[in-house]
Amino acid sequence: MAQRIALGLLTLFVISLLIAFGVELLPGDLAQEILGQGATPEGLRVLRLQLGLDTPPHIRYLDWLGGMVTGDMGLSLANKRPIAELIGPRLSNTLFLGGFAAMIAIPIALTLGILAALYRNSLYDRGVNIFTLTSISFPEFFIAYILILFFAIKLGWFPGISNISSELSFLDKLYRTLLPAASLTLVVVAHMMRMTRASIINLLSSPYIEMAHLKGIKPLRIITRHALPNALAPIINVIAINLAYLVVGVVIVEVVFVYPGLGQLLVDSVSKRDVPVVQACSMIFASVYIFLNLSADVISIVTNPRLLYPR
């Protein structure tokens, strides 16, 4: 366990290096961005000095890393506000949207997967497979726009723009984020559902499944009680990857629905060359990813009696 956490931290460190290096490779800098076309060399020099862009890259990296470790993410270059203040509400919005989508997607995926395993190769199984595969095959923005077209424009049930704020009640928030959450659900369900179906079917030829049949256990119970607990490890891993995607991969959906999340902040900051914000966002995404994968490992151990109760 300690080894897993240490590995996670090492991965984070390597990612921080890659982010710093990658940002350094971006053409132009904030000074150029602020001054625009008419910048004079003298003006650029003074502004760079003011912004601290004259120090060598490795010193800036170390300063930044030291700040991140102590929880100080520094100031935004663009508007001089503390980055933590900037990111805080955005992050909670993104987690809200991701969590909402997960609450819809995971139960649907598991139920569809279990039923598809139970009625494998039936019309139902094929129908579910076709539907989920179709929905995963479209780009997210396409799905998002289709949903907007039907539910926001034609039917007018939901707003097409999901600009939420902290003043809104919880139910209002849910109502306004339903369309982006539905688009995300359509994207992630296929993967989880198919993994659930495949890992259950994989086990159906095991002797203990045959034993359950010969004990006269009902088919649905055989799947849920005998196959599913043994199929959990791969399913949990796929769920973790998809949860990570719900947080990290929402950029496009947020942009389409003008949702004030972290993804939008990242896109804005890249175009403004606001390097510290880009770096901070990237680190948060990386941490979420690593944290979810670590949790998947831990849950896999906790649900496996062989590992939990050694001989």
Place this chain on the structure above:
Amino acid sequence: MLVDDTNNSNSDSSPLLKMKGLRIEGLSDKGWQEIVCGIDLQLNRGEILGLIGESGAGKSTIGLAAMGFARDGCRIIDGEIDFDGIELRKAPEWQKRKLRGTRISYVAQSAAAAFNPAHRLIDQFTEGPVDHDLLSEVKAKEKGRALYRSLDLPDPDYIGERWPHQVSGGQLQRMMVAMSMSCEPDLIIFDEPTTALDVTTQIEVLKTIKEIVIDKNVAAIYITHDLAVVSQLADHLMVLRYGNLIEVNSTGQILKSPKQEYTRNLLDARSRNEKITAQIPNPKTLLSVESVTAGYGKGPDILQDVSILVERGRTVAVVGESGSGKSTLARVVTGLLPARFGGIHFQGEPLPDELNNREKQQLQKVQMIYQLPDIALNPRQRVRDIIGRPLSFYLGLQGKEKEQRINELLQQIELPQDYIDRLPGELSGGEKQRICIARALAAEPELIICDEVTSALDSIVAKAILNLLQRLQNELGVTYLFISHDLDTVANIADQVVVLYAGRVAEQGSKSAVFQPPFHPYTRLLLSSVPEMRQGWLEETLSTREAKAGIAREVKITEQGCPFAERCPISIEHVCVGSRPPLQTTTSGHVYACQHAKKVLLRESQH
């Protein structure tokens, strides 16, 4: 309702199970093929029927058909299956499901695989009665504990709370027998329930089965390939081959006067055919294992101070129950597991501990044949590549020369030349094992380590493999280190025998010295546990003090004293547990580890 009607009329003399003209097809590469070809069967209440045959005889398929069940890739195409007035072929799925587990239950070959690893044992016991609305959860648990207690399972109140992986193989098998009784069925199907077990564990499970079936008067179908085992239990035997009935009769009649040639072959395959050790004029030591102690990772010493001498051209058998360290010894000799202490000399020269430090020539001289040829052969390589690889790797043979040598080897293992282009999937189990032998021979080794090479094979096939190994030794002079838990097999092939117990040598010497009095108490337990082909053997054996002291116990590794002490009927109090048994030498080369003097053991052996 149909079920209730028949329940009321169950005192009459109509048979419990009746099959008529049962035909079952199985799906293979060549399409649907008949695997059970018109079987008639009748079983009365409280009767035990043995189904005997080798793999492919259709025994398990018939057993499952008695529950109205066909595995994926099998289908019942014709015939009647009448269970107590219910025609199972016509019965709807829900009705069959209500019968399964409640009135007909099943005991599988491998309890380790048939218990769900994700649930505690007691929960798997209660599942049947609770799901079928026969008992409440609490009552079912009580019943489970009572049954565990009556079957002498250790710690009956708590063993059910364990997970399947926390219980030993023999106990797990007995837990499954207990589980089959959870709803008190009229019929139990036993599908090779002791095949995967050691002889001592087998007795323990047979005892449990006997208690359940005979004392509670349950009818049973007992499926096995081992005539000696089933003759301890069955009233009638049905001999099957390729889905056809060969012979059916009372057990006594089959054993005494088998009518069919095939039945006689089955009986012969179990008979001992002891190898007579020829004199070798100047015996030379090929391999010497010197005081080897070894173990895995940071774990305990699995082998403790083991010394073995192997003479060139001989077969040295290593015997013992699972957990005795047999396979670990093979791993040390092959260099897969470096010894912690001690060393190995081969042809008089020290052999490096680690595989990576051994030279190609040293690797070439020691080859290995494994228990499961299915796993030991790459399924995507043709016979040509499998046998050709060592030829080009060790001997540098190419092209025509190599081809010719492969053909010679095929001839030696008695397979036709056109097998050269086959894939392992196109071979039978025995043929695969022959290919493994040819692959080992191709390297022109001095020593071949055979790790349980016949355990996974049917008795007739196993016998043919043993004959082949013996012939090859006579012709080529190869030396075998033969690891086995089957004493009959060992008696058929060994010159020297090493008995391992809990990682220590209990006894070693020539086969005649080890297998004849005076016996080491452990050797005696092993020998007395080998089933004999006569009725009544099980009862006799169970009443011996060896069985009373020795069965139903696990092999435990101890640092101090004699590890066998707690299973030994003649252990000396305070002495055997406390101090290591001295190594005593009797005749030339016969060494045993015991506190008792030879005279005492000889006297005890007369009991």
